[in-house]
Amino acid sequence: MRKFILPIMAATLALSACNNAKSTLIPTDPEKWGEISEQVKRLNDADREAVTKYMMRMTLGAAFSGGKAGIPPGTTIGDAIEQQHKWQQKQQQEEAEAAALKAKVEAQKAADAAKIKQAATVAITDVSILPQNVMAGRYSDRLNMEIAVQNKTAKQISGIKGTVNFDDQFGSRISSLNVSLDEDVKPNESRNITGYGRDLNQFEDSDKKLTSIPFTKMKVTFVPGMIVFADGSKIGKVADDES
Incomplete structure (x- = not known):
């Protein structure tokens, strides 16, 4: 006993x-x-x-x-233990809610991108570097893109917004550029567009890399975010702080 x-x-x-x-x-x-x-x-x-x-x-x-x-x-020590457990539970709940929201947003973006790709194809057909020319009003080198847009719908496109990603041949991201193509593309037609790009900063490593790597050794892709049609209808959604 x-x-x-x-x-x-x-x-x-x-x-x-x-x-x-x-x-x-x-x-x-x-x-x-x-x-x-x-x-x-x-x-x-x-x-x-x-x-x-x-x-x-x-x-x-x-x-x-x-x-x-x-x-x-x-x-008391007991109070501290109880408060810490409550705080941790709240943190876990907030993290779960944030993860759920992120998954929802990413799923919506993927769905929008699929719809946009069905409506139009956007391809970067060439990237060139225009050298600095003060006489021509260029005070730095400028990245210039040629873009092809194919409208696969029966409605006229008024504009396309998205992101151009520049990757090297090893798959590493060099730079990204937000682009708003405020160009009309007729129904079921294609159009080549020029004049879009940005000035380059000679002191930025990413910009120096853009000038040194030939276009043929880069992977340049356009990730669509929104298409606006001439009738006012839209496909996709741009974040509020970008719209």
Whole structure:
């Protein structure tokens, strides 16, 4: 009988010590945290980790807010554990919501891109570098693109917006360029468009790479974001801060 009583008594004493530890007040002054080190050691691993993270989180919050935050007076170790668990649950919920929203947006973009590709094909047929020419009003080198657009619908296209990605032959991204093609393309017809590009900065590594790599050794792709038709209808959606 005694061999059963001893483990029960030990477990009871350990639980009592843990409960007593959880009722201990946490000093608001971090320099006095050593006073509760023995009580913290009595906690199980999960609770010890939770109270430690709580104390550090609240102290860092005070540091970044000019001392306006911190551990509230009267907070016990048990309170700290409970608050940390609530905070972690909230963080996990927010992360899950953010991940769900990101997945929804990405799925919508993929669906829009598929619809746009059914309506039109956009291809970058050539990329050239126009050298600096002050007499011609070019105060830096300029990247110039030739773009082919095929309208595969029975409606006239009024404009196409998207992103041009420049990758080297090894698949590494060199640069990206947002492009709004405010050009009409008649129904079921194709059109070659020139005059789109951007000035290059000689001090930017990506721009220097664009000038040094031949077009034949780059992969240049157009990722569509939106098509606007002459009748006012649209396919795709551009982010509010870009529209």
